[in-house]
Amino acid sequence: MQENNGIVIRNLNIYYKNNSKNDFTALHNINLDIPKNQITAIMGPSGSGKTTLLKSLNRLHSINNGVKVNGQVIIDGEDIYHPMHLLPELRRKVGLISQKPIPLPTSIYENVAYGPKIHNRLNRKESDAIVEKTLKKVNLWEEVKERLNQPAADLSVGQQQRLSIARAISINPDILLCDEITSALDPISSEKVEHLLLSLKEEYTIVLVSHMLRQVKRLGDYVIFLYMGKVIEQGNMGELFNSPRNKITQQYIKGVIS
Amino acid sequence: MKVKGRSKKVGNRLSFRLVKDNISRKIMIVCTSIIFLLFISFVVLLVLKSNLVISKYSIKELLFSSFWEPENHKYGFFSATFGTFIVTVFSMIMAIPISILAAVYIAEYSPNKLRRYLSSFIDVLAGIPSVVFGLCMLLGFVPIFSVLLKKWFQIETTGMCLFTASITLTVMVFPIIVSLTVESLRALPVELREISLSLGSTKWQMIKKTLFKAAGPGIISAILLGFGRALGETMAVAMVIGSKNNIPTSLFASGQTLPSLIISSFGEMMSVPEEQSALIFVALTLFVLVTVSNIIAKVVNNKLKKRWRY
Amino acid sequence: MRYLEEKIVKILMICSILAVLGSLLFILFITISRGWISINENPGIIFTTPGPRYLLGGEGGFFHAIAGSLYMVVPSTIISLILACLIALFLQSEYSSKRISEIIRLFIDILWGTPSIIYGLFVLTILISFHRRGCLLAGIVALIFLELPIITRYVDESISSTPKELKEIAYSMGLTRVEVSKIILKYSSSGIIAGSLIGLGRAFGDAASIIFTTGAASTMPKGLLSSCTALPVVIFQQANSFYPSVRDHAYAAAFILIIIILILSITSRLLQKKFSKYTVGD
Numbered sequence: 117m118q119e120n121n122g123i124v125i126r127n128l129n130i131y132y133k134n135n136s137k138n139d140f141t142a143l144h145n146i147n148l149d150i151p152k153n154q155i156t157a158i159m160g161p162s163g164s165g166k167t168t169l170l171k172s173l174n175r176l177h178s179i180n181n182g183v184k185v186n187g188q189v190i191i192d193g194e195d196i197y198h199p200m201h202l203l204p205e206l207r208r209k210v211g212l213i214s215q216k217p218i219p220l221p222t223s224i225y226e227n228v229a230y231g232p233k234i235h236n237r238l239n240r241k242e243s244d245a246i247v248e249k250t251l252k253k254v255n256l257w258e259e260v261k262e263r264l265n266q267p268a269a270d271l272s273v274g275q276q277q278r279l280s281i282a283r284a285i286s287i288n289p290d291i292l293l294c295d296e297i298t299s300a301l302d303p304i305s306s307e308k309v310e311h312l313l314l315s316l317k318e319e320y321t322i323v324l325v326s327h328m329l330r331q332v333k334r335l336g337d338y339v340i341f342l343y344m345g346k347v348i349e350q351g352n353m354g355e356l357f358n359s360p361r362n363k364i365t366q367q368y369i370k371g372v373i374s
Numbered sequence: 375m376k377v378k379g380r381s382k383k384v385g386n387r388l389s390f391r392l393v394k395d396n397i398s399r400k401i402m403i404v405c406t407s408i409i410f411l412l413f414i415s416f417v418v419l420l421v422l423k424s425n426l427v428i429s430k431y432s433i434k435e436l437l438f439s440s441f442w443e444p445e446n447h448k449y450g451f452f453s454a455t456f457g458t459f460i461v462t463v464f465s466m467i468m469a470i471p472i473s474i475l476a477a478v479y480i481a482e483y484s485p486n487k488l489r490r491y492l493s494s495f496i497d498v499l500a501g502i503p504s505v506v507f508g509l510c511m512l513l514g515f516v517p518i519f520s521v522l523l524k525k526w527f528q529i530e531t532t533g534m535c536l537f538t539a540s541i542t543l544t545v546m547v548f549p550i551i552v553s554l555t556v557e558s559l560r561a562l563p564v565e566l567r568e569i570s571l572s573l574g575s576t577k578w579q580m581i582k583k584t585l586f587k588a589a590g591p592g593i594i595s596a597i598l599l600g601f602g603r604a605l606g607e608t609m610a611v612a613m614v615i616g617s618k619n620n621i622p623t624s625l626f627a628s629g630q631t632l633p634s635l636i637i638s639s640f641g642e643m644m645s646v647p648e649e650q651s652a653l654i655f656v657a658l659t660l661f662v663l664v665t666v667s668n669i670i671a672k673v674v675n676n677k678l679k680k681r682w683r684y
Numbered sequence: 685m686r687y688l689e690e691k692i693v694k695i696l697m698i699c700s701i702l703a704v705l706g707s708l709l710f711i712l713f714i715t716i717s718r719g720w721i722s723i724n725e726n727p728g729i730i731f732t733t734p735g736p737r738y739l740l741g742g743e744g745g746f747f748h749a750i751a752g753s754l755y756m757v758v759p760s761t762i763i764s765l766i767l768a769c770l771i772a773l774f775l776q777s778e779y780s781s782k783r784i785s786e787i788i789r790l791f792i793d794i795l796w797g798t799p800s801i802i803y804g805l806f807v808l809t810i811l812i813s814f815h816r817r818g819c820l821l822a823g824i825v826a827l828i829f830l831e832l833p834i835i836t837r838y839v840d841e842s843i844s845s846t847p848k849e850l851k852e853i854a855y856s857m858g859l860t861r862v863e864v865s866k867i868i869l870k871y872s873s874s875g876i877i878a879g880s881l882i883g884l885g886r887a888f889g890d891a892a893s894i895i896f897t898t899g900a901a902s903t904m905p906k907g908l909l910s911s912c913t914a915l916p917v918v919i920f921q922q923a924n925s926f927y928p929s930v931r932d933h934a935y936a937a938a939f940i941l942i943i944i945i946l947i948l949s950i951t952s953r954l955l956q957k958k959f960s961k962y963t964v965g966d
Contacts, residue, residue, distance in 0.1 A: 607799070
């Protein structure tokens, strides 16, 4: 398993502290091996802990109070929950694209150049090159090259989402976390974004949360099924969909539970 | 499984950013603790300075006697406490029903465009300074009012009385209560209205039974905010109340409130330490009153919010 | 029966709204019309400083008060804005725990509710213990007291209402807390500006906190430690004068004050529109 350079999760438990006495356990004893340079899809009914699992991969829930974590998440041979681990460094390696596209309150250009400028000292030429390269990667360059200095909020929602992806990959992460990134989009924009993900998987390890079975089938290489905070089944996409071993998985795939 | 805990090497640039992060956090902590320290020193200073007068005279005498005669060393300010109470309560009695009805009209009955104009107009008016209210009431309302009173009720007054002060406060808290009530009514979901109306209630029944309950915490905190403002209002009241340190005999007699007592005794205050201390005790009383009512407001608001969950 | 109730309530409502609007329009109308007349008669009063016997009906105007107001209000707003941003950021979950934030918010609310005259008295007692007379600096300090809780509350509210996703994506680019805070401040800039303009307006209009602390001078402010005065204080003093001409000056001063306040609140609205263009609209 060590030669797997993706993400290794061992005995991960996550609790939310409630105001009442008992904590709510969001994830029970998760053990996963997420493969490199593939699209791993996490599916499951709502409330099953998909987003919690996703955000645990770059420790984003530590910005909220009252979350307790134990267990290990190992990326690049390093335990990211080790107290000495540096969050900014981790998050540079593990980018997130959120459900709703949220442009930073600046221009289109600055949205893409923001991350690279923070991490490295860049002159105008270098940042221009990064912006152009990144926007071309997400197929947005042709649409916006004339108006790079306009507010990013003026773009359409679909364009904003592709801009979010551009912003995430502008700092060359190893892993991209995608939290239901098409759920706020219209069908045509969704399709564009899905194509984009497929083309990006050669360079990045992608972890995708989705509650749409068809999307999981279209995109996923490796599929994880979560139910009530537990991993019920995991495996390659074809295997899991064609011959699910667990009863709950069968029911979910048939659409009996959702 | 054995793993390393930390990235091997932290780049120069990242460590610089982390230092910056740490420093900025420390600055924030310092600023926030400044607030704390200020607050504590504020209370401590008020208590220390009023100690002189408390040690000389009993608190009971100060609070419940109504002889404020600094030249004879008498510092009972019950009349001012009483005046504060009367003026505040009377103004709230007038302001609450009128402003809530007006807010309901703006939020529920008026057409969209009119609503936008009305509420932004009232928002703007909420910023009018209190001296301007005082000035207009003093020079525009008081002379007419005293003539009218004389003509209709044969009451001889200067027009500078508790009633005028209450009216001034009423007008001053209108914009506060109205705009906050409109806000909390508009924040309710449309479905709430639809459900109630589709059960066959009239619009007013819907407002009375559903909206008032759902917007209850918001409306109550609006009222309490107005109450707090009226309680502590200084300049406008000091201009129109007449500033007489005796228990007022009627609504149309001159009186005194706690803040106006402080303002009108200010001239002498620097010279006599005892009177200075007495005035600071007045301020302390006012502070305690306002703070207690604020805390009650907060508690009530939280309770209501829990109960109605809107 | 219930239709009758509906009708009565509606009539009552219209009466109430007329009462509210009528009383407020009365105030506006009196100030603007009388102030306009008085300024038109003698426009010089805005630009001249008072003569020796000004409050007794003598020569001069109240330019010293306008200048004094500006000298006090602008610095105190800037200082409280900076402090308010730092405190409001500290209240976010990255920096302090929920308990501590709640306690601090309670303190801010109490400070917000405290009548401004108590701040004035507080600063005055400090002045007395240093054996100093009222001065510009003391006025600025008193106004910071007045404005800080107001602006902090507004900044806190608009920071807390930024979408959670904004923070998440910012952190997931590997930013440190300050860097994220900068983005968040920028995102909520329209709310911050609105809050500081409201604080500015309150500071312009408040007399009770500075009537004790600035020494009520009748000359132009000369430095941080020299005495000065402000518009609302001057209005208060003039309104109690026995001389009709001086009372007219009060109207003129009130006119200027109201114009300043109106300009402030209208700019705040316009600026909010301008700054909200970078954020996602509803």
